[in-house]
Amino acid sequence: MRLLTAVLLLLAPCMGWAQSPPTLEQADTDWNRLRLHGDAQALAPLLADDWLLTHSDGRIQHKADYLQELATRQRRNTRIDNEDVQVRRYGDTAVITGTSVQAAVSDGKPWEGRFRFTRVWVQRDGHWQMVASHSSRLAEAAP
Secondary structure, three states: OOOHHHHHHHHHHOOOOOOOOOOOOHHHHHHHHHHOOOOOHHHHEEEEEEEEEEEEEOEEEEHHHHHHHHHHEEEEEEEEEEEEEEEEOOOOEEEEEEEEEEEEEEEOEEEEEEEEEEEEEEOOOOOEEEEEEEEEEEOOOOO
């Protein structure tokens, strides 16, 4: 019996028993971390298939396009620091808002800025997925 218990404990990580699905807060942290690392493959399950990103310039981007841009390194985030983050839950839905200080290179052009963001997450089968994200660039402070 001890041998069986030991074997089951060793196999548990392989069978997915050792880790529960990430919490909402962990999923949101992973969203930023995986973008910094350019890990499109690990980021994909965090985004719903119909996920929509509305950029600060009004441009809309779908999941497949965003992940391809990230995977091909057309976009490389070099800094993502969030401030004033607030989480509001509504059952299986959550809205996360805050301020993000970002720097990146897109199509070979570096940029940086401060943005207000809104992210909408939905819990499906115990897993959090982002369904929408929007950012608005904040005006530069006057000298």
